Structures are given as C-alpha cells and as structure tokens.
Amino acid sequence: MVTSSPSKIVFDSADIAFQLKNGRKLVDDMSVAYILPSDSTEVERLRLNHDLWKMVLEGLFKSPLHESLKKGITVLDVGCGPGFWTKDMAILYPNSKFIGIDMADVFVREDLPPNAEFHIVNAANGLPFHDESFDFVFQRFLVMGFPTDKYIQSIKEIKRVLKTDGAIEILELVNDYIDPSPALAKISSWIDKALSARNMDSYIGDKISTFLQDAGFQDIRDIKYNVPIGWGGVAGELYLSIQQLALPAVGVMVTQLTSVKDEEYEETTKEALAGAKVFKSTTRFRLIYAKK
Numbered sequence: 136m137v138t139s140s141p142s143k144i145v146f147d148s149a150d151i152a153f154q155l156k157n158g159r160k161l162v163d164d165m166s167v168a169y170i171l172p173s174d175s176t177e178v179e180r181l182r183l184n185h186d187l188w189k190m191v192l193e194g195l196f197k198s199p200l201h202e203s204l205k206k207g208i209t210v211l212d213v214g215c216g217p218g219f220w221t222k223d224m225a226i227l228y229p230n231s232k233f234i235g236i237d238m239a240d241v242f243v244r245e246d247l248p249p250n251a252e253f254h255i256v257n258a259a260n261g262l263p264f265h266d267e268s269f270d271f272v273f274q275r276f277l278v279m280g281f282p283t284d285k286y287i288q289s290i291k292e293i294k295r296v297l298k299t300d301g302a303i304e305i306l307e308l309v310n311d312y313i314d315p316s317p318a319l320a321k322i323s324s325w326i327d328k329a330l331s332a333r334n335m336d337s338y339i340g341d342k343i344s345t346f347l348q349d350a351g352f353q354d355i356r357d358i359k360y361n362v363p364i365g366w367g368g369v370a371g372e373l374y375l376s377i378q379q380l381a382l383p384a385v386g387v388m389v390t391q392l393t394s395v396k397d398e399e400y401e402e403t404t405k406e407a408l409a410g411a412k413v414f415k416s417t418t419r420f421r422l423i424y425a426k427k
C-alpha cells in the first residue's frame with residue numbers, strides 16, 4: 136500500500152480567507168470569484184462527479200496520451216478540488232508525475248501515491264510554474280471559478296507552462312438544460328444571473344475551442360456530452376444524486392449574488408429535481424482537447 140506524507144501539500148503564494156455561512160465553508164476573499172462551498176459535503180459531490188465522468192468518458196481523459204503517460208511525463212491539474220483525478224491518474228501511470236493545484240485545501244490525503252502532490256494556489260493570479268514545465272495540463276469545471284477574462288488568461292498561462300507539443304484538455308459544464316421543467320429553467324436563469332454578477336459566463340464551455348484557437352493551440356477537438364438527469368440508465372441516476380448535492384451548493388452562490396431568497400430557491404430546487412425525470416431533462420457539457 137502506498138502512503139501519503141504531509142510534505143505533498145505545498146502552500147504556495149495563496150493566502151485565502153474562508154468564512155462559515157449557513158453551515159457551509161465559503162471563500163471570503165475578493166480576489167477569488169468562486170463561491171461554491173469548499174467543505175466535506177462538496178468533496179462528496181466532487182467524488183460522485185469524478186465517478187460519473189469516469190463512466191461517461193470510459194476513462195479519465197480523451198487526449199491521445201496513453202503511451203506518453205505510460206513512459207513518464209509531467210502533468211498539471213488546474214483547480215483540481217480534492218484531486219480525485221490527479222490521484223487516480225498517478226496510480227494508473229506511476230512513471231508520470233502529477234501536480235494538482237487548488238485555492239482550497241480539500242485535497243485527498245489517503246493513499247496518495249508518491250508521484251502525486253498538491254499545491255494551494257490562487258490560479259486567477261497566474262500559474263506559479265516556469266515556462267515549458269508540463270507535458271499535459273488538465274482543467275475541469277471552472278465555469279463557476281473564473282470570470283471570462285481570467286478563463287482566457289488561464290488558457291494563455293496553460294500554454295506558457297506547456298512544453299512544445301504539450302497537450303491541454305478542458306471539461307466544462309454549460310449552464311443550459313435541454314428539455315428543462317419550468318422549475319429547472321428558473322434555477323438555470325438564477326445561476327446565469329449570479330454568474331453574470333461576477334463576470335462569469337454560463338456558456339463559456341461553448342467558447343473554449345475559440346479561445347484555444349485564439350491562443351494558438353492546434354489540432355483542437357471539441358466533443359459534446361449531454362448527461363440525462365435521473366433517467367436513461369446508471370449515469371443518469373448517478374447524475375441525479377450529484378444534482379441533489381450540486382443545486383444546494385450552487386444555491387449558496389445564487390442567494391448571495393441575486394435577490395432570490397433561501398426558501399424560494401429551496402422550494403424550486405425540490406420541484407426541479409422531482410421534474411427532471413418526468414421532463415427527461417439533460418445537462419450539456421463540452422470536452423475540448425488540443426496541442427500547443
């Protein structure tokens with residue numbers, strides 16, 4: 136069995152304040168746009184979400200890197216959260232080195248293999264790595280983390296830290312439901328309002344391939360995924376249980392940044408979750424990968 140050591144958590148330049156609000160741990164720092172909780176309930180949601188995406192992708196990534204990863208390359212996971220992807224990749228590819236960065240220390244410590252480490256970094260201030268340090272950079276679900284200018288800056292920073300011929304892969308949720316119930320459509324419009332209040336974009340996922348093109352990336356592939364909420368098989372069932380955790384987490388952001396009240400949000404969430412199966416609603420996602 137592999138062991139973890141505290142030295143694998145590196146505190147870089149980030150010095151971010153957190154506060155407790157309605158029992159959830161939230162960022163309390165104007166330099167960070169993200170206000171989803173950073174606590175054990177959120178870690179559980181991200182664990183289930185990681186399981187869902189392993190199922191949907193039938194693996195951990197889509198870039199054609201299996202052979203290089205087997206031989207040994209250096210990989211960065213931006214906004215890694217607890218680092219389930221980083222850890223699983225490190226176990227799968229012991230000859231490669233993996234660094235996960237996040238502004239919150241919610242990192243998995245149990246059974247962390249020796250080729251994985253985590254750094255606390257506010258990625259909105261750039262990536263604290265030298266030019267051409269990585270062969271592969273992965274970024275997943277930062278739509279509620281980066282305002283549009285920071286998202287574009289992150290793509291440019293990723294290009295800077297990638298080696299020649301290095302690879303980028305981004306998986307993003309689009310805040311846009313197909314066949315939503317009226318309640319789900321309402322939730323989506325509230326999320327859109329909250330994101331706009333922080334200069335974030337519900338539809339950033341639809342724009343990433345253009346951003347990559349503008350930044351000079353090549354061989355861009357853009358794959359669409361529609362994930363059913365509570366219907367259509369095991370993935371749909373799992374996604375419903377993730378939404379049961381996600382909508383309350385997002386509610387913290389909505390009620391803080393819009394005039395929507397807690398009770399109204401809670402009631403609408405209940406209705407939205409009950410209706411998703413009936414309306415056969417799905418969420419849109421995009422996975423984009425390319426080469427420097």
Ligand SMILES: C[S@@+](CC[C@H](N)C(=O)[O-])C[C@H]1O[C@@H](n2cnc3c(N)ncnc32)[C@H](O)[C@@H]1O
Pocket residue numbers: 167168169173181184185213214215216217218219236237238239256257258259260274275276277279280281
């Ligand atoms: C929705 S979670 C996704 C986590 C992980 N990528 C995954 O797929 O499980 C978004 C993560 O981005 C992190 N984040 C948001 N803004 C950030 C910033 N400015 N710098 C670093 N991490 C950030 C949050 O702390 C959170 O862990």
